[in-house]
Amino acid sequence: MNRLAPYLLFAGAVDSLAVVFYVNTLKMPKAAYQMPRILITLVLLLSVLMIAEQLLQMRKTPSAENGNTLPAEISPIRIGVFVSLILAYVLTIVPLGYFIATPVFLIGTLLFLRSTKLPWILAITVGFTGFVYLLFVLFLHMPVPMGLLG
Amino acid sequence: MIFDAVLTGLTGVMSPLNLLLIAGGTAIGIFVGAMPGLSATMAIALLLPLTFPLPPATGLSMLASLYMGAMYGGSIAAILLRTPGTPAAAATVLDGYPMARNGQAGKALGVSLVASFIGGLISSIGLLTVAPLLGKIALEFGPVELFAVAVLGLTIIASLSRGSTILGLLSGVLGTLFAMVGMDNITGVPRFTFGNINLFSGISFVVALIGLFSIPQAIRLIERKEDAKRELVVNRITDKMLPTWKEFKALAVTIVRSSFIGLVVGLIPGTGGDTACWFGYNEAKRFSKHKEKFGTGIPEGVAAAEAANNAVVGGALIPTISLGIPGSSSTAVLMGGLMVHGIMPGPSLMSEYADVTYTLIWAVVLSNFAMLFLGLLLTRMSISVTRVKDKIMAPLIIVLCVIGSFSINNNIFDVILMFGFGILGYAMDKLKIPTAPMVVGLILGDMFNVTLHQSLLISHGSWAVFAKNPISATLLAIAFLSLLQSTPLFSWVRKYGFAKNGRSSNE
Numbered sequence: 001m002n003r004l005a006p007y008l009l010f011a012g013a014v015d016s017l018a019v020v021f022y023v024n025t026l027k028m029p030k031a032a033y034q035m036p037r038i039l040i041t042l043v044l045l046l047s048v049l050m051i052a053e054q055l056l057q058m059r060k061t062p063s064a065e066n067g068n069t070l071p072a073e074i075s076p077i078r079i080g081v082f083v084s085l086i087l088a089y090v091l092t093i094v095p096l097g098y099f100i101a102t103p104v105f106l107i108g109t110l111l112f113l114r115s116t117k118l119p120w121i122l123a124i125t126v127g128f129t130g131f132v133y134l135l136f137v138l139f140l141h142m143p144v145p146m147g148l149l150g
Numbered sequence: 151m152i153f154d155a156v157l158t159g160l161t162g163v164m165s166p167l168n169l170l171l172i173a174g175g176t177a178i179g180i181f182v183g184a185m186p187g188l189s190a191t192m193a194i195a196l197l198l199p200l201t202f203p204l205p206p207a208t209g210l211s212m213l214a215s216l217y218m219g220a221m222y223g224g225s226i227a228a229i230l231l232r233t234p235g236t237p238a239a240a241a242t243v244l245d246g247y248p249m250a251r252n253g254q255a256g257k258a259l260g261v262s263l264v265a266s267f268i269g270g271l272i273s274s275i276g277l278l279t280v281a282p283l284l285g286k287i288a289l290e291f292g293p294v295e296l297f298a299v300a301v302l303g304l305t306i307i308a309s310l311s312r313g314s315t316i317l318g319l320l321s322g323v324l325g326t327l328f329a330m331v332g333m334d335n336i337t338g339v340p341r342f343t344f345g346n347i348n349l350f351s352g353i354s355f356v357v358a359l360i361g362l363f364s365i366p367q368a369i370r371l372i373e374r375k376e377d378a379k380r381e382l383v384v385n386r387i388t389d390k391m392l393p394t395w396k397e398f399k400a401l402a403v404t405i406v407r408s409s410f411i412g413l414v415v416g417l418i419p420g421t422g423g424d425t426a427c428w429f430g431y432n433e434a435k436r437f438s439k440h441k442e443k444f445g446t447g448i449p450e451g452v453a454a455a456e457a458a459n460n461a462v463v464g465g466a467l468i469p470t471i472s473l474g475i476p477g478s479s480s481t482a483v484l485m486g487g488l489m490v491h492g493i494m495p496g497p498s499l500m501s502e503y504a505d506v507t508y509t510l511i512w513a514v515v516l517s518n519f520a521m522l523f524l525g526l527l528l529t530r531m532s533i534s535v536t537r538v539k540d541k542i543m544a545p546l547i548i549v550l551c552v553i554g555s556f557s558i559n560n561n562i563f564d565v566i567l568m569f570g571f572g573i574l575g576y577a578m579d580k581l582k583i584p585t586a587p588m589v590v591g592l593i594l595g596d597m598f599n600v601t602l603h604q605s606l607l608i609s610h611g612s613w614a615v616f617a618k619n620p621i622s623a624t625l626l627a628i629a630f631l632s633l634l635q636s637t638p639l640f641s642w643v644r645k646y647g648f649a650k651n652g653r654s655s656n657e
Contacts, residue, residue, distance in 0.1 A: 006577075006580070006581055007581060010577065010578075010581055010583075014320070014324060018327075021327065021330075021342055024341070024342050024344075025341075028337075028339055028341065029337055029339060031334075031336050031337050031603055032334045032336065032337045032339040032341060034602065034603070034606075035330065035598060035599045035602055035603070036327065036330045036341060036342075039323055039326055039327040039330065040327065042319075042323045043320070043323055043324060043327060046316055046319055046320040046323060047320060049316045050316050050317060050320055053314055053316050053317075073374050073375055073376065074373050074374060074375070075373065075374065075375045078372060078373065078375070079369060079372075079373050082369060082372055082544070083369065083573070086365070086548050086569065086572075087569065089548065089552060090552060090562075090565050090566060090569050093552060093556070093562070093565070094562045098553070102549055102553075105545065105548070105549070106545050106546075106549065109544075109545040109548075110541070110542065110545055113372055113541040113544070113545075114541070115539055115541040115542045116539070116542065124542065124546075128546055128549065129549075132549060132550070132553055135200070136200075136553060136557055140200060140202075140203045141203060142199070142200075142202065142203065142557040143556070143557055143560045144553055144556065144557065145556060145562070
C-alpha cells in the first residue's frame with residue numbers, strides 16, 4: 001500500500017465527519033453553531049495540510065514512497081482476529097452476562113495468542129474473572145452486566 | 151487564605167483511607183511501571199472508573215500516587231531488562247543496565263529510587279508553592295483571557311507533541327470537535343447527537359480516555375508475530391540497594407540539577423518524562439568531570455535520568471491545577487478524574503474546590519515517601535512482574551476496559567464508544583498522529599465554547615476583544631509563535647538569518 005493511502009483514508013473519514021457535522025449545524029442558532037463551525041473549518045484545513053505535508057515528505061524520501069506501511073514483523077491477521085474477539089466480547093457481554101462472556105473471551109484470546117499452557121489459561125481466567133467481580137461489585141459496588149444469570 | 155487551604159489539604163490527606171490508597175496507588179504504579187509496554191497513562195485511565203464511588207480527593211490521590219510510582223517503576227525494567235518500563239525511563243537504560251551487568255543491580259535500583267524520591271519531592275514542593283500563586287493570578291482571568299489560555303494550551307501541546315505540528319493540531323481540533331457533541335451549555339440545543347439519547351450528555355470523557363489509551367496499548371502488545379524477548383540480567387538482587395552517605399553526597403548535585411530540569415520540563419505542556427530524562431542525563435554528562443564514563447554503568451547517569459523524570463510529575467501538575475491546562479497525557483487523564491466528579495478544570499480549582507485540590511497536592515508530596523518506603527519493600531518482588539508475558543496482559547487489559555467503561559453509566563453504549571475510540575487511537579498511532587492533543591481538546595472543548603460565547607457577548611460580537619486585552623493578546627501571540635516555530639517558514643527564516651549573520655561575522 002502506498003504510504004499516502006492511509007493518510008488519505010484518515011483525511012476522508014474526518015472530512016466526511018466534518019461535513020456531516022456542518023450539515024447538522026444548519027438547524028442550530030448562531031450561539032450554538034459558532035464554535036463548532038470554526039472547528040469544522042479547521043479540521044478541513046488541517047486534513048488538507050496533512051496530505052500536503054505527507055506528499056512533501058514523500059518527495060524528500062522517495063525510497064519509502066511505495067513502501068509497506070506496516071513493518072514486516074507486525075501481523076495484520078493477529079491484529080484482525082484480536083480486534084474481532086474484542087468486538088465479539090463487547091457485543092455479547094450484555095446478552096450473555098459478565099460471568100459467561102468474560103471467561104469465553106479470556107480463554108478464546110489466550111488460546112488464540114498461544115500465551116501459555118491450558119491449565120494456566122484456565123487458572124488465569126478463573127482468577128481474573130473472580131478478581132474483577134470482587135473489586136467492582138463486592139468492594140466498590142459498581143455494576144457488571146449479569147445477562148443470562150441476572 | 152492560601153495558607154488555610156494548604157492546611158485543609160494536609161488535614162484531608164491524613165485520613166486513614168487516603169493514606170491507604172496513596173500507598174496502594176504507589177504500589178500499583180511501581181508494578182505497572184515495571185512491566186514493559188504498560189504506561190502510567192493507561193493505568194490511570196483504567197483505574198479511573200474505580201474512583202467513582204470514592205470521595206474525589208481520595209480517588210485523585212490514588213491516581214496521582216500511581217503516576218509517581220510508575221515513574222520509578224519504569225526504571226526497574228530499564229535496569230534489569232534493558233527495556234524501559236515506561237518511555238520516561240529510556241535514558242536510565244544507558245547506565246542502569248551496565249551497572250546491573252556489573253553485579254550492581256541493587257545499587258542501580260537504589261540510586262534510581264533515591265533520585266526519584268528527591269526529584270519527586272522537589273517538584274512536589276514546587277507544586278505546593280507555585281500552583282497556589284499561579285492560581286491566584288489566574289483567578290483574575292475573565293472569559294477573554296481564559297479563551298486565550300485554552301488556545302495556548304492546545305497549540306503548545308500540539309506543537310510540542312512528537313511528530314508534526316499539523317498532525318498534533320488536527321488531533322487537538324478533532325478532540326475539541328468531539329467535545330461539542332451533546333447539549334450545548336449556552337443555548338440548551340442538542341448538537342451532533344443525531345437523535346441518540348446516549349449522546350445528549352456528550353461523549354463521556356472517561357470512556358474516550360480508556361479507549362484512546364488502553365485499547366491501542368493492548369493491541370500493540372500482541373501485534374508482533376514474535377514476542378519481545380526479555381532476558382533478566384539477574385534473577386535476584388543480592389547487593390545492597392541504598393547508597394552510602396559518601397555515594398549520595400557525590401550524586402547530590404546531579405540529582406538536584408536534574409530535579410529542577412524535570413520540574414521546568416514538566417511545566418511545559420506537551421513535554422513529559424521522556425523528554426526530561428534525556429535532558430537531565432545530557433546535562434549531567436555535560437557538567438561531569440568524567441564524561442567518558444557515562445554509558446559504561448555509573449550511578450550518576452541513573453540518578454540524572456530518574457530525578458528528572460520523577461520531577462516532571464509536580465511540574466506537569468502546576469498548569470493542570472492552576473490553569474486547567476494539562477501538562478502531559480497522564481495529567482490530562484488525572485483531570486478526567488476531576489471531571490467525573492463534576493469538578494470542571496480551570497482557575498476555580500484553587501478556590502471553589504480548594505479542599506480537593508490541596509488534598510491532591512499533598513497526596514503528591516506524600517506519594518514520594520510511599521514510593522521510597524514501598525520501593526525498598528517491593529523492588530525485589532517486582533522482578534517477577536517484569537516476566538509477565540505481553541500476550542497474557544493484553545486480554546486482561548481489554549476486560550478492565552470493557553468492565554470499567556460499562557460501570558460508569560451501566561450502559562453498553564459507552565462500551566461501544568470506548569471500542570470506537572480505541573480503534574481510532576490505534577489508527578492514529580500507526581499514522582503517528584499523537585493522541586494527547588485529542589484528549590486535551592476533549593477536556594478544553596467546553597471551556598472553548600463557553601469562554602468564546604461570553605467574550606463575544608462582552609464585546610458585542612467583536613473579535614477584536616482578544617487583541618485589545620493585553621493578557622489574551624500576549625497569550626495568543628505566544629500560541630501563534632509556538633505554531634510558527636514548527637513550520638518550514640521558521641526553519642527557512644532561521645537558516646537564512648544564520649547564513650546572513652554568519653556571512654557578516656566572517657566579513
